[in-house]
Amino acid sequence: MTAAPLLDVRNLKKSYSIGRSGLFSKRSLKVLHDVSFSVAPGEVLGLVGESGSGKSTIGRAILRLIDSQSDVMRFDGQDLNTISPVRMRSLRKEMQIIFQDPYASLDPRKTIRAVLSEALDAHDLHKGAARQPRLIELIKLVGLDPSFLDRRPHEFSGGQRQRIGIARALAVEPSFIVCDEAVSALDVSIQAQVLNLLADLRAKTGVSLLFISHDLSVVRYISNRVMVLYLGRVMEVGPADKVHFSPKHPYTAALVSAEPSLRRESRRIRLTGDIPSPLALPSGCIFRSRCPYAQPACAETVPPLQTVGDQHQSACLRTDIL
């Protein structure tokens, strides 16, 4: 990465304590294991993985909506690990989030005007006479009609609500947005509209996105780089097309091959067994229990991320097979 990263995260960890196993020892459930990544200004980093991979946890940890531990977490030159609550609150202007469920993410009792104004009020933006033009600008930006401002969420369709959610995130002109499954709940035709909208906004405003999704094709289309997670560990990270079309990690390869497609003939790589419980992870490589290429050596050490190409890294010992 040539430019200084906008967001830099090193060894992000998160665990939940879940009851007690002995009298004094608390059991803990690790959902993130030393995840490191960075996002450059204007870059879209895709985050893919199955349920339980910790992808949503990463988004919320960066936004400080949940507690987490990390060696480094810097955003725009500021250390998020030591930042005061007051500074953090004003920094929220720069980092925003778009949620998956367009129904749960809007307060049913607030008008669209109130939803968007809340964002502006929180940071004392566009007060007084400047408010109305800004609201109109925002609602037009996401392709909706200004007459919608005084309506309540229940009057809108899922796609329109998602646009309102995007407008709310854009209201404060952030430089970074976490899109947490932002298009997953939408119908295919609406999903394409919203993806185009996000791509246009990125081109227009230069906003960086952390694009979290389980849909590999969507992530490939929208992202510059893609990071693949499995049970809270990074399996592979690299340029979107490279990771999608010539994956270097067996897990990525299995994911891509399992994706239903109209074009490709089905040549699915079969995984054996269930995803292991996060309480009883396999030793060494956590994917080895389902990996078709696993060897005895895979149980010995946790494979580190190794460079396998330009900006392309994979955490697999078997560099010989893919």
Add this chain to the structure above:
Amino acid sequence: MMSVRSFPKRMIVPSLLLAALIIIPFVAPLITAEDPVKIAVRYRLAAPDLAHWLGRDEFGRDRLARVLYGGQVSLTVAFAATTIACIIGTFFGLIGAYFRGPSEFVTSRLSDIVLCFPPILLALLVVTLFGPGAGTLVAVLSVLYFPTFARITFSEALRVTSLDFVEASRALGTPSHRIVLGTILPNIAGPLSVQYSLTAAAAITIESGLSFLGLGVVPPAPSWGQMIRGARQFMNQDPLGIMIPCAALVLTIYAINFFCDRLRDTLDPKGASSSSMDEVSKPLALADAPAIRDPNVVAVISNLRLETARFGTPAAVVEDVSLTLRANQCTALVGESGSGKSLSSLALMGLLPGAIRQASGTLQLRRKSGEVVDLGFLDARTLEDIRGNDIAMIFQEPMTSLNPIHKISDQMIEAILAHRPMSKADARAHAIQLLKRVGMNDAEQRIDSYPDQMSGGMRQRVMIGMALTCEPRLLIADEPTTALDVTIQAEIIELLQSLRQDQGSGLSLLFISHNLGVVADIADRVAVMYSGQIVEEGPADQILRDPHHPYTRALIESMPSSHEELHSTGGDRLPAISGTPPLPSARPSGCTFRDRCPIALPACAEIRPALYPSADGERAVRCLRAPEAPAGLMNHQTEAA
């Protein structure tokens, strides 16, 4: 959800009644000029007359004045105490739920301590210590009632706090006090206001009780409890004296409870339609069902039209849908939300929700005996027998169809015994065999686990196993893989494929999905639905490789997986369909897709296209511009226009 702007009709009567009962005591000077404490012993227990409508009490005081002024005291004490309890309780509840940690501890322990005391005993104790009086009463009642408010607020606020829109407010940097008061509080106002009314009613009773015992309002100040206390000694001579305050109490509490009940119904979003939720519309009995001769045909839907049964003019939600389902074949019903694909399949199960009515069309099914039945002519018992025996269904989220508190084994055995009489041990063996058939390893052990101990994929396997209990001829799968991860999704698709092949009698699968990629993997035939109609139908490979309807084409084109060469960062755009599907009540004239269609012509607004079959009869498409459309149709109409 109650809209703030329109006052719901059902609230008018209780609100007026309650308002009248609250206001009347406070306008007492306008109603009577009498002084409620002025004693006139000469007239003690005088009967009602024109000047004293309700007569006089044991000290010759005017009863009307006493009941009105007494109401002032009783209501003031009750509402003041309830309001204080509500404010304190809500405060603790909100703080506890939003900040969690130590504040949660304080809230819950404080409530627990107060709730440990029997309420009347606590009241007696405090009044004895501090002396009777209205002030003491308010204080006692507030302490008694704040824990209920704290608990309700706490649990409701906890629910709301976990919703995305609260998280969004936090992410926006909105200060905590504004989130709590501006976002969380309005969203829990419903249950709180119901609790407020209930508590006020209870407080009136306790106030009267304490005053009756002489521990409440101090004489000679009037209160309803006081009046009952005074009149009790003369009950036999003058029953009116005790009836008046009792009537006032009963009426007030009734008004409050009446108001509460209506308020709860109004605030509960399900309340308005709950009566119709469990209702099922009956299939329509029409005599003109086409005869089915092909023994391979398992079910036929013909010319199905479904309408909304309520809300003014009926709107068609499904129109002119015809489908033939054959043995050993998978038919996929594809469409976006609201296209009518799930409703069409529910109609075939005889399970249409009460709000939807079958307006025309026939639903026929070939039973396992080979007999063809028309669902419209069957009674409810036979329909029930058909479900499970001849048709089975699996849903998107298996967790909602499995009971979380029972073991898988119990649920499966119950399902088996419901249809086939056999011993429990045999049923268990059969269940294990079914689980093995759906690819569950160590079925013998896993059958005894609870649903939450299984992964989503395993639960879906259990559901499929249960659906196969009676070897149905038709399996309806409504988005069975949508909630699953891709790797698991692929396994379930494979399982459904293999079941189709190894079921002896030839299983017919109706697969409902919005995902064209999944459909391509599993379906033999595809029917694409848009806005309540089938717009294109035919063999899956033909339809998906060479769609003739512009909607099918656009649907395939708008999937990112159809464009492996496009990339957003290179400035490429996905070919998206503009606009949104129309509501059933606002469909355009002519072709329902025309206002979003890239190739629409003026004629498309005039002709409602039929489903035109292709020359070989293999496929059909509902578009004037498709190759299948009759040649003269377009020109003729354009000329006419």
